[in-house]
Each structure stands twice: as structure tokens, then as C-alpha cells.
Amino acid sequence: MIPIYIHNTLSGEKEEFKPLVAGKVGIYNCGPTVYDTAHIGNLRTFVMYDIIRRVFEYNGHFVTQVMNITDVDDKTIRRSQEKKISLEELTRHYETLFLADLHSLNILTPNKLLSARDHVKDMIEMIAILLEKGVAYQTKDGVYFSIGMSKNYGELAKLKIEATDSSTLKERISNDEYEKENPRDFALWKFYTEDDGDVFWDSPFGKGRPGWHIECSAMSWRALGTSIDIHTGGIDLMFPHHTNEIAQSEATHDQKFVNYWIHGAFMNVNDAKMAKSKNNFFKLADVEESGISPLAFRYWLLTSHYRSQVNFTVDAVKAAQTAFIRFIETFVRLQDVSAGLEHEHIHASATPRDYKGEFLKVVNDDFNMPEAVALAWELIKDHTIEAKDKVTMLLDFDKVLGLGLHAVVDVQKEEVPAEITALAEARQEARKNKEWDKADALRKEIEGRGYSVKDTDKGFELKLL
Numbered sequence: 001m002i003p004i005y006i007h008n009t010l011s012g013e014k015e016e017f018k019p020l021v022a023g024k025v026g027i028y029n030c031g032p033t034v035y036d037t038a039h040i041g042n043l044r045t046f047v048m049y050d051i052i053r054r055v056f057e058y059n060g061h062f063v064t065q066v067m068n069i070t071d072v073d074d075k076t077i078r079r080s081q082e083k084k085i086s087l088e089e090l091t092r093h094y095e096t097l098f099l100a101d102l103h104s105l106n107i108l109t110p111n112k113l114l115s116a117r118d119h120v121k122d123m124i125e126m127i128a129i130l131l132e133k134g135v136a137y138q139t140k141d142g143v144y145f146s147i148g149m150s151k152n153y154g155e156l157a158k159l160k161i162e163a164t165d166s167s168t169l170k171e172r173i174s175n176d177e178y179e180k181e182n183p184r185d186f187a188l189w190k191f192y193t194e195d196d197g198d199v200f201w202d203s204p205f206g207k208g209r210p211g212w213h214i215e216c217s218a219m220s221w222r223a224l225g226t227s228i229d230i231h232t233g234g235i236d237l238m239f240p241h242h243t244n245e246i247a248q249s250e251a252t253h254d255q256k257f258v259n260y261w262i263h264g265a266f267m268n269v270n271d272a273k274m275a276k277s278k279n280n281f282f283k284l285a286d287v288e289e290s291g292i293s294p295l296a297f298r299y300w301l302l303t304s305h306y307r308s309q310v311n312f313t314v315d316a317v318k319a320a321q322t323a324f325i326r327f328i329e330t331f332v333r334l335q336d337v338s339a340g341l342e343h344e345h346i347h348a349s350a351t352p353r354d355y356k357g358e359f360l361k362v363v364n365d366d367f368n369m370p371e372a373v374a375l376a377w378e379l380i381k382d383h384t385i386e387a388k389d390k391v392t393m394l395l396d397f398d399k400v401l402g403l404g405l406h407a408v409v410d411v412q413k414e415e416v417p418a419e420i421t422a423l424a425e426a427r428q429e430a431r432k433n434k435e436w437d438k439a440d441a442l443r444k445e446i447e448g449r450g451y452s453v454k455d456t457d458k459g460f461e462l463k464l465l
């Protein structure tokens with residue numbers, strides 16, 4: 001077994017992964033806020049989540065991947081009111097679009113997708129514990145978490161907090177998002193105001209709705225328990241969101257909340273973070289309109305390490321698409337060669353490279369996808385390896401890369417309708433009986449229906465023209 005190394009934001013170092021339970025891994029991903037279509041920066045982060053899950057599965061771990069859908073917060077409520085539709089209608093619509101984007105990008109559906117609105121009871125339970133322990137307090141407008149009462153508040157984001165006593169920190173913030181320069185007591189529960197319209201829940205502390213941060217603490221508790229292996233997000237979530245999650249969860253359960261924190265770097269546009277608020281964002285549909293396929297976009301994402309920022313330009317992704325098309329075409333040709341349709345020249349090596357071992361090593365080294373893609377290309381170009389072995393290994397690598405090679409194989413196998421195969425069989429029979437005119441007529445008929453037929457030593461091969 002080759003160990004998996006993870007860059008853990010908590011320590012700032014690459015660490016060997018040690019699961020809480022041998023052979024299993026619980027992963028919590030901060031999911032989308034469904035008030036609008038995801039932009040491709042968000043999608044970069046979701047591809048990173050997918051790669052992490054795939055690497056663990058490739059290593060034979062039993063993965064439980066949990067992702068939340070933020071379907072109640074400041075932004076979703078505001079947007080549903082602007083659009084004069086219910087919160088439910090707004091968020092279900094964007095959730096559906098989000099799932100469609102995951103599908104287009106070959107992102108595996110998380111094992112559990114949790115709606116925040118379905119877990120308000122759990123959030124209330126957690127807030128009640130925090131109030132009872134005296135780490136939360138009630139004001140006129142809500143219930144707040146007292147960061148001065150928290151052990152190690154700000155450790156994840158390396159904040160310098162002077163105060164260790166609740167009496168010295170009286171500043172509060174009710175907004176879900178705020179800047180690192182000014183850490184403050186944050187809202188766990190926001191009492192109802194008219195701005196909330198028909199969005200509210202009853203609770204022992206009063207009618208209202210949860211703050212954003214408590215949502216993930218409560219849902220990860222419900223889905224994965226009090227301590228979890230891995231928690232992920234984009235780097236912007238490190239503060240305040242993840243910092244506050246740690247404070248709430250550890251104060252509730254008196255246990256270490258998360259062993260490994262993984263944060264992905266931003267996608268930028270003209271060197272500024274891509275963000276809805278900056279109006280500098282692109283959606284997957286915009287990328288497709290520029291003539292780029294979603295899987296070519298995924299290929300482009302894999303050519304950068306998740307901890308490096310990337311700058312999006314159509315030209316950069318188009319260049320990656322050229323390489324991606326070559327990758328797929330080469331794979332198809334390798335299949336033809338291994339099926340005996342083309343001649344193969346092999347220069348066998350006395351010391352063949354252990355590609356599988358090398359692949360495992362790079363993907364286990366903090367999910368190094370650029371090196372994994374480069375290795376796949378080295379394998380393709382290696383004249384000492386037979387085509388059929390290359391095909392087998394590339395399909396194996398694609399369990400991690402997710403570039404759709406399995407679909408290429410399936411299309412080739414499945415898309416030939418039975419009547420075309422029957423024509424090809426009749427042609428083969430005619431050739432055996434030396435009925436050349438009949439065989440020729442059948443070939444023309446096959447071609448007229450959009451397929452080419454080639455003779456091989458195993459029989460025939462049909463392909464879409």
C-alpha cells in the first residue's frame with residue numbers, strides 16, 4: 001500500500017493520511033449556495049472534490065462523501081424575494097442546474113447530498129447545547145457564538161486573537177460573510193424580521209432561521225459523526241466559514257472536529273478572483289458556447305494543481321482542448337491496434353516501467369493531477385508497451401481522471417444496432433462463399449446506414465462513419 005499524502009491547511013504541511021476507521025474515509029464537502037447557476041470557479045472546486053473521492057476509491061478505501069446544498073441563507077432569501085418566487089422554487093431550480101453541471105463534468109454524485117432546510121432541527125439542537133454550555137448568548141436580534149470562549153479560535157486561518165475572555169469581545173456580526181481583519185462573534189440563529197418573508201422556523205429561543213456556519217457543523221455531525229476525516233472547500237471558506245465551523249463543533253462535542261482540511265485555490269479572470277459579486281464570471285454554458293466541451297474543460301482543470309491559482313481564458317482552455325482531442329483520438333487508435341485493425345511495432349524492454357505504481361504515487365502525493373496526466377501521455381508514447389496493455393492501463397487511470405474513456409469504449413461497443421451487425425455477418429458469409437458482388441452490395445448498404453466495416457483476423461469491425 002502506498003500512503004496518501006495530503007496538504008493539511010491546519011498544519012500547513014503535507015501529512016500522511018491516517019483514517020479514523022481503517023479502510024474507511026468520511027469526507028464533508030461545502031457545497032453550492034443555490035441562488036444562481038454555479039460559475040466555473042465553483043466548478044473547479046467541485047472537480048477537486050471529485051478527484052479527492054476518486055483517489056480514495058482508487059486506493060480501495062470505502063468512501064462516504066457528503067455534500068450540503070445551502071438552500072437557506074442571506075443570499076438565497078434575498079434572491080427569492082427579488083424574483084418574487086418561493087425559496088423552495090428558487091433553490092430547487094438551481095440545484096437541478098448544479099446536478100446537470102456535475103453530470104456534464106463527469107463528477108460522481110456525492111454519496112449524500114443534504115439540504116440545509118431539511119436539517120434545521122439538528123441546527124437548533126446544536127445551538128441549544130452551545131447556549132447551555134455558555135459559549136453562545138442571546139441578544140435582541142439572535143443567538144451569537146462567543147468567539148472569546150472558544151479554544152484556539154482562528155487556528156485554521158492563523159488569526160491572531162488577543163482576547164480569551166468573552167467579556168473582552170463584544171463586537172458582533174449578523175451577516176454570514178465578513179473579512180478576516182475583524183473577527184467577531186457570529187450569528188448562530190437570526191430572529192425573524194420582515195425581510196425573511198415566509199422563511200422561518202420555531203425554536204426554543206424564538207422564531208427565526210439559522211446562520212450559514214451552523215448549517216455545515218450540524219449536517220456533518222448528522223451525516224458523519226462528531227469527528228470526521230476530511231473537510232473541503234475553496235480557500236475563501238477558510239475564514240470565516242470553516243473557522244466558525246470548528247469553533248461551534250468543538251465547543252459542542254469537546255472533540256477534534258476535522259483531521260484534514262483541504263482547500264482549493266481560486267480560479268481567476270484577469271488575475272482577480274472569479275466571483276458573482278464582481279460580475280467577472282463564466283458559466284459552463286458560456287464555455288460550451290465558445291466551442292469547448294465540458295470534458296475538455298475538465299482536462300484543462302486537471303493540468304493545474306488544485307493548490308495553484310488558475311487564470312481562465314478561452315484561448316488557454318482551447319489549447320487544452322486540442323490536447324484532449326488528441327488524447328481521445330490516440331486512445332481510440334490504441335483500441336484499433338489492440339483489436340488487430342492496425343499493425344503494431346513493439347520494442348520490448350528488459351526493464352518495463354511500472355506505470356501503475358508511478359500513477360498511484362503521483363495521485364497519492366496530494367492529488368497531483370498535472371503529473372498524472374503527464375504520466376498518461378508518457379505511457380501513450382512508450383514504444384515498449386503493447387497497445388492492449390496501454391488501453392487497460394489508461395482505462396484504469398481514468399477511474400481517477402474521469403475523462404470519459406470508459407464512455408468511448410461503451411459507445412464503440414454499444415452503438416452498433418443489431419441490424420447493422422446482421423448485415424456485416426451476411427457480408428462475411430458472402431465473402432466466405434466468394435460471392436464478391438453480394439459482399440460488395442452489403443458493404444455499400446452498411447455504409448449507407450452510416451457505418452464502416454473492416455475485415456480483421458477475428459472477423460469484422462464496425463465503426464460509425
Ligand code: AMP
Pocket residue numbers: 030031032033034041042043044045070232233234235236237264265266267268273274275
Ligand atoms: P458557493 O456556491 O458560493 O457557496 O461556492 C461553492 C464553492 O466554490 C465553495 O467551496 C467556494 O469556496 C468555491 N469558490 C467560489 N469562488 C471560487 C473561485 N473563483 N475559484 C474556485 N473556487 C471558488
Ligand code: ZN
Pocket residue numbers: 029030031216241
Ligand atoms: Zn460549509
